[in-house]
Amino acid sequence: MLAIFKNGLVVPPQELKSPASSTHAPAFDNAKNLEETLKDFLSSHSNNGFSLGFADNALLAYAPPQRSHITAHQRMFCGVNDIYCVFTGSLRNLPTLIKQYGLSKGVNEAMFIVEAYRTLRDRSPYPAHQVLKDLDGSFGFVIYDDKARTAFAALGADEVVKLYWGIAANGSLMISDDVNLVKASCAKSFAPFPTGCMFHSERGxxxxxxxxxxxxxxxxxxxxxxxxxxxxxVDALSKINSIPRVGSEANWATWGHQA
Incomplete structure (x- = not known):
């Protein structure tokens, strides 16, 4: 999986940017541009990989695991009503979640994430952190909401699934489960995506x-x-001054639009 969000749509943490990259332009001399990285991704999955571009805002690329990689995590893609999700891993409590949200039995993890996101965005008062804590499993996913022009990513806390993120030479944020893809475009300005965390394009x-x-x-x-x-x-010694909201303003779709 590969997600690229253009500079301006998201504001990535500045700490992701290597001091070497910010003070020495040659740090990116051997870095590939985003088009080359996407080409590498698609060429390595020539039979079943594809990508979706969203004007100058975002790009998502997906390919299911190769059959030869028996231990590889499952990957899924889903798009419904301008909400797109790339998911890797699995949810042990998916049947329970499907019943809780009133979804059909044939729903897979990526479909559930999209439907839950849409439900929470439009109707539910549950806060984002509570929704994610209810997911029992090893997972990582990236959502792009083309209607709201927002990006959302999360990684489970059990450290089984890995995601990586970085800042490319043009300031775009890149997220992938393939560290080599991120390194190719982001040079030293990359890091593992933190476990048990979520990133919203507006709130951080x-x-x-x-x-x-x-x-x-x-x-x-x-x-x-x-x-x-x-x-x-997580800084165990430093707390957020205000308690996270539990009203509709705090759900994971409108997380960045607090009053």
Whole structure:
């Protein structure tokens, strides 16, 4: 899976940008542009990979796992009513969630995420962190809401599924489960996506496991001693001043539109 959100649609954490990249332009000399990275993704999945572009705002690319990768996590794609989701992993309590949201039995994980997102965006008062804490399983997903022009990503807390994110030379945010794709375009300005966390294009990064605590950026150095994009951890000693809302303004679709 590969998601690219253009600079302006999202404001990625500045700590993702390597000091080497910000002070020395040559840090990106060998980096691939986004078109080349997308071409690499599609060429490696020539039989079943595809991509969707959304004007100058976003791009999603998807390919199911190769059959030879027996241990690979399942990947799914779903698009309904201008909401698109790329999902990797699985939810153990999917049948329970399907009943809870009144969905049909044939719904898979990606379909559920889209339907739950749409339900919560339009009607439900549940806060984003509570919704994600109710997901029992190993998962990572990226949503693009083309109607609202918002992006949303989350990664489960069990550290089984891995996602990576970074800032490309043109300022775009890239998210993928393939670290090599991210490194190709983001040079040193990348890091693992933090587990148990969610990122909204307008509100930023937050831990859904510990919603009352702030996130802390931890400097990261590679094997060559070069500063890379920061790792993000929950700061157990620093709390958010206000309690996260539990009204409709706090659900995961309108998270960035608090009054």
């Amino acid at each position: 990064l937050m831990s859904f496991e510990h919603p009352m605590h702030k996130m802390k950026a931890m400097p990261r150095v590679d094997s060559e001693g070069v500063m890379c994009g920061s790792n993000f951890k």
